[in-house]
Structure formats: structure tokens, C-alpha cells
Amino acid sequence: MNKLLFAGIGVASVACFIACNQGQSNTNKQANTTPDAVAANVDTTANPKDDFFDYANGGWIKRNPIPSEYSSWGIGNLVQEELYKRLRIINEKAAENPSDPISKKIAAFWKSGMDSVRLNAAGIEPITGTLKEIDAVSNVQQLAQLASQLNVTAGGTCDISIGQDAKNSDAIMVQLGQGGLGLPNRDYYFNTDDRTTKIRQAYPGHVAKMLAFTGMDTATAQKAAASIVQLETLLAKSSRKLEALRDPEANYHKMPVAQLNKIAGNIDWAGFIKQQGISKFADTVIVGQPEFYTALSGAIKSQPLDTWKNYLKWIVIANAASQLSDTIANTQFAFYGKLLRGQDQQKPRWKRVLDAEEGAMGEALGQLFVKEFFNATAKKRYENLVEEIRAALKNRIEHLEWMSDSTKQKALYKLSKISKKVGYPDKWKDFSAMDIKDQSYYQNVVAAKHWWQNYEINKLGKPVDRSEWDMTPQTYNAYYNPSNNEIVLPAGIFTVPGKRDEELDDAVVYGYAGASTIGHEITHGFDDEGRQFDAAGNLKNWWTKEDIKKFNDRADVMVRQFNSYVVVDSLHINGKATLGENIADLGGILLGWEAFKKTEQYQKNEKIAGYTPAERYFMGYALGWLSHTKKESLARQVLTDVHSPAKFRVNGPFSDVDAFYEVYGLQPGNGMYRADSARVRIW
Known part of the structure; x- marks a missing residue:
């Protein structure tokens, strides 16, 4: 995300x-004259049965070091x-x-x-006016008023957004979430591993350096920085962990503003929201993490006014630094x-x-x-591929042994209602x-x-515009939106660099685009979060109790699998936090494979560049995650990202795919082998 x-x-x-x-x-x-899209990346010294990521991508990685600015x-x-x-x-x-x-x-x-x-x-001149406004604050009421205004341009103590009501997707609501932290998330304030500790220890010094640009002398800046970090640590204690933020039901608290005043009474919430420019339709709000706002309210009373003023200066210069x-x-x-x-x-x-x-x-x-840079022929190819992937998931749902017929029918209905946006x-x-x-x-x-x-x-106060895109055509991204029950696939999403679309064989396309993008996004509608939304995009249970338990039992197998992977130092993947993305990766691979088996290329089984169509399918999927990352960034990703690092987005789900075992002949003792009973079986 x-x-x-x-x-x-x-x-x-x-x-x-x-x-x-x-x-x-x-x-x-x-x-x-350009090299084959997948064969050119292979490291022939690696064994695909032990580490398919290194096998499929290792040759390219060895030849392409990470540039200094990345x-x-x-x-x-x-x-x-x-x-x-x-x-x-x-x-x-x-x-x-x-x-x-x-x-x-x-x-x-x-x-x-x-x-x-x-x-x-x-x-510093562009922000001097704002800094003077902060200096002029003399009481808590003025502080809250200015903090609300700054929330628009500099961020601040909390996250205020406008979005669809998770339980009524036809309504747009004001929504409040936790925020206010200068470090990536709450774990950076408390984790004790060496890498995170080093970052936390360096943080006050950095804040002091930035505050010095606002005119503070060194001693004053250092003292201010210490108080700011203490304040942020207080807020972090009442901030939810990454995995806890992924539970849509637990992060949904709809309430009148008057109730918010009871939870966090040291803030005039009607006035705070009005300062955001929201003058109507905001008598009721959705609060994600009420305990954070209770802590924020307490900190407003317990922390000195000067600490808050210095905190505002810090967020202003931190957010403006690049300009x-x-x-x-x-x-x-x-x-x-x-x-x-x-x-x-x-x-x-x-x-x-x-x-x-x-x-x-x-x-x-x-x-x-x-x-x-985007033509109608390519657009049509991938619109058709979406429908092939949809048909593959329909077939898999119909043949699920663990799901009851009543839940199946609702799942099939939701699948039929998923809308697609391709290109722009x-x-x-x-x-x-x-x-x-x-x-x-x-x-x-x-x-x-x-x-x-x-x-x-x-x-x-207006009808939801379901035609709107939250990404631009040139964005290197795609998404599933549960409130609209839609997949959105921007224009550039499908091409391999250096290759025109018509040069790519189906095996590569079905792995690279069909599995890792289209199948992945469709499966998000049925992952541990997405499955909680119905066909109309509402957070509403449509499962039997028995089916929920069966789903969760199968998902727990995946949590345990990914918890076991060590990424860097002693840091393991957080299987619970990454569960939705891991389910989507596995689902995408299975759906892409099922669709690919119906193609002429698969049935002819002729080699290209020395590889069979089946091999090229799995290599095509691995191509989508062709990359390597510095240890510092890997450590940050483990703590802050709901996506597993690239290597594990290939090796992890492939270890659960029976077809991968058949194509590459995996046996006990191979590095990627998992016993049949230990493989994840969901969709």
C-alpha cells in the first residue's frame, strides 16, 4: 500500500x-536483437528447486548493482x-x-x-511566516486552531481523511486515524534490535539539526528535540501495530462528534474539523483508533505548550524540506x-x-x-485477460471442498460484480x-x-463517484478497492522494459501480468481483509461461522510459513501483517496458471530460448519481482510494509503451488520443498 x-x-x-x-x-x-525477456536474467549456477528467485533473477542482479541514489x-x-x-x-x-x-x-x-x-x-524564507504564527501561539486553544490548519499543508498530530464509509459504501465520511510520528511507525520507538536502536538514537540529533534551521541555537534545538521525541514516544505507545491496522472491523468506530469530545475532551473537535475547511456533513465521523485520540488529548494537557510549539515547527520544516x-x-x-x-x-x-x-x-x-504511450490494442488484450482470470477464480470457487454452498454463491456473486478499470x-x-x-x-x-x-x-454529501481513479495512468502501481469492489490497472502496468507488448509470448504475459497483477488484485477481494466486504463494497459478514473458521485455519498456515522467513539480521517477516498480500500473491499465481493452461502456447508446449511454456510462466511471474534491496531498506520494509520482500513473494507462494513442483520436479530435501500437508490451500 x-x-x-x-x-x-x-x-x-x-x-x-x-x-x-x-x-x-x-x-x-x-x-x-534484444535478449529474451526472461532467459537473459537467469543465473545458471542457482538451483531453481532451492531458490527460484535467485535462479530466475540472479543473473540480472549480479550484472546490475544498486545505483547510489536508490x-x-x-x-x-x-x-x-x-x-x-x-x-x-x-x-x-x-x-x-x-x-x-x-x-x-x-x-x-x-x-x-x-x-x-x-x-x-x-x-528558510518560504516557511518563516508559518514559523512566526507558531511563535505567536499563547494558549492551547490557539495551538489546536493552528495545528488543524497545518494539518492540511504539513500533516500533524493525526490523520484526517475523506473516504467511503466501510459499512455504507454509498456514503462519504470524515475519517480519523492515528498519526503524529516522525519515525516510520510505532515499532521504531520501542524495538530493541541493533538496527532500529541505532535509528532511534540518531533521531533526536536529526530533529535538532532541522530545528536549528528555524533560528534556534544548538543547545535550544537539542533540548527541543528531546522533548519532541518524548512527545512522539507518548503517542506511539497508544498507536496500533502494523498487523492490528489490517483488521477493518476493529478499526471502525462510527460516532457523533460529541462522543469524540468525550474520548478526547481536551480538543474542540467541532472547531478542529471546521478549521480543516469542513463546515458541513461532519456531525458524525469514523474513528479508526480511539485510544490514540485519548492519548493525544491527554498529551495536550500534560505536555508543556513550548513542546507542542516546537513539535509544530518540526513537522513544518520536515514536510517542507524538499521544497x-x-x-x-x-x-x-x-x-x-x-x-x-x-x-x-x-x-x-x-x-x-x-x-x-x-x-x-x-x-x-x-x-x-x-x-x-498507450494504445487500444494493448488495452484490449489486458481487458480480455482480466476476464480469463475472473473465469479461473470462478472455477476454483465452484470446486472448493472446504467452503459451503451458501458462502460459495455469495463469493461467486461478489466475483461477478468486480469492476475493472484498465489504462486510464x-x-x-x-x-x-x-x-x-x-x-x-x-x-x-x-x-x-x-x-x-x-x-x-x-x-x-454527494453521491460516490465510482468512476474516479486513485492512481494516474503513468503510476507504477495497481490496486483493489474493497469499497468499490474494483481492480484498477494503470496504463503502464503490463509492459516489460525494452519490449513492445506484441513481442511478449503468452507464458510471460500470463505470469508477469496475469498472475502478479490481475490475479493478485482480484484475489485481494477474497483475502483476509477483502473477504469481509460484500459485493456492494460494504463491510458486512457474508460467511457462515464454519466457513470463517476454515478460512482462518488455512490462512494461519500461511502466517506460520512467512513468520519463519528471516529477511535481514534477526528480522523475520511479519506473517500476520503481510497475510493479505501473501494470499493475493498465491491466488494470483494459481489463477494465472489456470488461465494459461488454456492457451495455444501451453498446449503446443514448444520451447522458446530453451525453456518450455510452463517454465516461462513461472519465470514470467518472477520477472515481476526482479530486484534487489539494501539491508537498511529491507529492515525498514519488514517493520512498516504489508508486502513481503521481493524474494519471498516468489519463493514463498511457489512453495505452495503443486504445478511448480510438477514442472521443476521438487523432492524432499530441496530448499523450496514443503510437505503436502504444510502447503497453503485457500483459493
Whole structure:
């Protein structure tokens, strides 16, 4: 899962992966001489029965070290590099000749972000007005009012969003979740392993360095930083763990604002919400973690006003750092990039500006992108593949031995109602009111945040727009949305870098796209979270008690399997936190395989580049996770991500797939062998 780049009002999106190299007609000669899409990556010194990931991808990994500005490197990066180049051309053309309203905004954003001379000369100046407002706060009421305002532009003590009511998908609600932490999540404040301890010990020093940019002397900044970390630790104690956040029922508490005032009485919640710009349709809210708000309310009373003021300064400069001078941005990167992720240096400025622009108005870029880089033939191929995968899951549900007929019928109905969005939206967002113009980079980013704030607020009291996309066509991602019961597959998601779509044989496509993307996302509708939503997208139980127990018993087998995998140092995968993604990976592989067996290529069984169609299917799936990652980033992923690291997204589910055993002849003693009784059997 990914979060939107901007704080304040937002929506959540579920992540997988994407690619893009469609619709080009001038690469035939090059394509005919490029290596085979999967055979070129093989490490022949590795045994596929012991470690299929290393076998299928190890040759490429050995030849392609991780660049210094990245913490990992793989197929996603290769695709993203193509995206960067194409989007840069779009921006540079817009800057040279901004001929329409969209290109004018793109040009203004691009120029403001690329003007490093202006940024370095301004230094801290873009946020000095906000810092003065914080200094002027003299009581708790003023503090709460300003904190609410800053929640839009800088994030803050809590996560306020606008989204569909999980139990009434036709309604849009104000929703409140835990937040307020400067470290990635609550475990960083308490875990005692060496790597996390080192990060936690370095954190106060980093906060002090950033506060020094606001005008504090060293001693004052260090004292302020210590109090900020103490405050965040207090909030972290009442924050839920990663796996606990995945229970939709346990994270749903609908209540009137008056009840929220009882839970967290030191905050005027009606006033706080109003300061967000929400003036109506907010008499009732959905609170994810009430205990966090009780702790927040207590901290407002127990912690000194100066601590809170310094905390606000910290979140303001932390969130603005990338739009300020190189000195400030580099200081922020030294902690969050180098120490937390293992990056040796920052991406070049032009890539960072494109990343920010994607979050600000990526769909505006997408309108220009799809005109050049996505064709109707490819769109049709993958729309058809979605239906083949749907048919495969229908067949598997019908033949499940452990599920009762009554639950099966509801599952089949939900499956039939899953909608698909492929490529790009039918209706584009209108960015005309976004105030992007010739002003500072910081001001342009803030203008985009305010636009998104208003965009989300305007949904309140209106019918849900189920045609809306939460990702842009050029995004390297995909998702299943349980509230809409839909899978969303952006335009670039299906292409292998350096290959046109028509050059890819079905075996690779069914593994790479059919299994790891389409099948994966459809299975999310029936994983441990998705299965709790009905066909209309409502959090509502449609299972018998007996079937729930049987599902959970089978899911527990997968939890135990992934708990046993050691990723780095002594850190194990969190099987409970990653369960939904692991179920989706396994389901995707099974569905892709079932669909692939009906193809002409599978039935002819002719080798390509020395490999059978069946082998190429599994190699195609592994291609989707072609990557390697630095230890620092792996450690962070284990603590903060609901996705298992790439190697285990291949070796883990393959160890549960009977067809994989048949194709590669696994026997007891092989590294990936699991006894039949220990294999996961869900969908």
C-alpha cells in the first residue's frame, strides 16, 4: 500500500506494480536483437528447486548493482526510468511552449522546482511566516486552531481523511486515524534490535539539526528535540501495530462528534474539523483508533505548550524540506534517505520534481502521457485477460471442498460484480482551479495540497463517484478497492522494459501480468481483509461461522510459513501483517496458471530460448519481482510494509503451488520443498 504524497485530507490506495512501453512502432530492429525477456536474467549456477528467485533473477542482479541514489534496484526502477525520461520531455516541452491551461500549470510547477538558484537563495524564507504564527501561539486553544490548519499543508498530530464509509459504501465520511510520528511507525520507538536502536538514537540529533534551521541555537534545538521525541514516544505507545491496522472491523468506530469530545475532551473537535475547511456533513465521523485520540488529548494537557510549539515547527520544516534549499533538503535526506533507506545520495533534482509533480497533478500529466504511450490494442488484450482470470477464480470457487454452498454463491456473486478499470480514466479530473503559477516551489506544492483538500471535502454529501481513479495512468502501481469492489490497472502496468507488448509470448504475459497483477488484485477481494466486504463494497459478514473458521485455519498456515522467513539480521517477516498480500500473491499465481493452461502456447508446449511454456510462466511471474534491496531498506520494509520482500513473494507462494513442483520436479530435501500437508490451500 502506498499513501498519497500530500498530508491533510487524503485517500488510501492499495499498491502492487506497473510498467510502460506501449504503442511504439519504431523499435522493431532493436526489439528483434534484444535478449529474451526472461532467459537473459537467469543465473545458471542457482538451483531453481532451492531458490527460484535467485535462479530466475540472479543473473540480472549480479550484472546490475544498486545505483547510489536508490535503496533498491529492479524492474520497477527500469520502468520508472523510462517514465522519468518521457515525463521530463513532456515538462520541458510545456516549459518551452505552454500552449494550454494544463501545460501552463505543468510548466510553472516544473520551473519552480528546477530553479535551484532561487531555492538556495530563499533558504528558510518560504516557511518563516508559518514559523512566526507558531511563535505567536499563547494558549492551547490557539495551538489546536493552528495545528488543524497545518494539518492540511504539513500533516500533524493525526490523520484526517475523506473516504467511503466501510459499512455504507454509498456514503462519504470524515475519517480519523492515528498519526503524529516522525519515525516510520510505532515499532521504531520501542524495538530493541541493533538496527532500529541505532535509528532511534540518531533521531533526536536529526530533529535538532532541522530545528536549528528555524533560528534556534544548538543547545535550544537539542533540548527541543528531546522533548519532541518524548512527545512522539507518548503517542506511539497508544498507536496500533502494523498487523492490528489490517483488521477493518476493529478499526471502525462510527460516532457523533460529541462522543469524540468525550474520548478526547481536551480538543474542540467541532472547531478542529471546521478549521480543516469542513463546515458541513461532519456531525458524525469514523474513528479508526480511539485510544490514540485519548492519548493525544491527554498529551495536550500534560505536555508543556513550548513542546507542542516546537513539535509544530518540526513537522513544518520536515514536510517542507524538499521544497527548500539544498542544505535543508540534504540534511533531511541524510536521516530519512541514508540512514533509514540506505541510499548513498539523492536522486537528481529533475526526478525529485517529477515525483512531487506526480503527487500534485499527476492525472494532468497522464492526459498527455496516454496520448503518446498507450494504445487500444494493448488495452484490449489486458481487458480480455482480466476476464480469463475472473473465469479461473470462478472455477476454483465452484470446486472448493472446504467452503459451503451458501458462502460459495455469495463469493461467486461478489466475483461477478468486480469492476475493472484498465489504462486510464474515462473522465479526467479538472485541475483548472489549482493555483499553480510563477511563485516559489513551496507555494506551488502548498497550492496543490489545498486543491486536493478542497477536492476531497467537496465529495461530502454527494453521491460516490465510482468512476474516479486513485492512481494516474503513468503510476507504477495497481490496486483493489474493497469499497468499490474494483481492480484498477494503470496504463503502464503490463509492459516489460525494452519490449513492445506484441513481442511478449503468452507464458510471460500470463505470469508477469496475469498472475502478479490481475490475479493478485482480484484475489485481494477474497483475502483476509477483502473477504469481509460484500459485493456492494460494504463491510458486512457474508460467511457462515464454519466457513470463517476454515478460512482462518488455512490462512494461519500461511502466517506460520512467512513468520519463519528471516529477511535481514534477526528480522523475520511479519506473517500476520503481510497475510493479505501473501494470499493475493498465491491466488494470483494459481489463477494465472489456470488461465494459461488454456492457451495455444501451453498446449503446443514448444520451447522458446530453451525453456518450455510452463517454465516461462513461472519465470514470467518472477520477472515481476526482479530486484534487489539494501539491508537498511529491507529492515525498514519488514517493520512498516504489508508486502513481503521481493524474494519471498516468489519463493514463498511457489512453495505452495503443486504445478511448480510438477514442472521443476521438487523432492524432499530441496530448499523450496514443503510437505503436502504444510502447503497453503485457500483459493
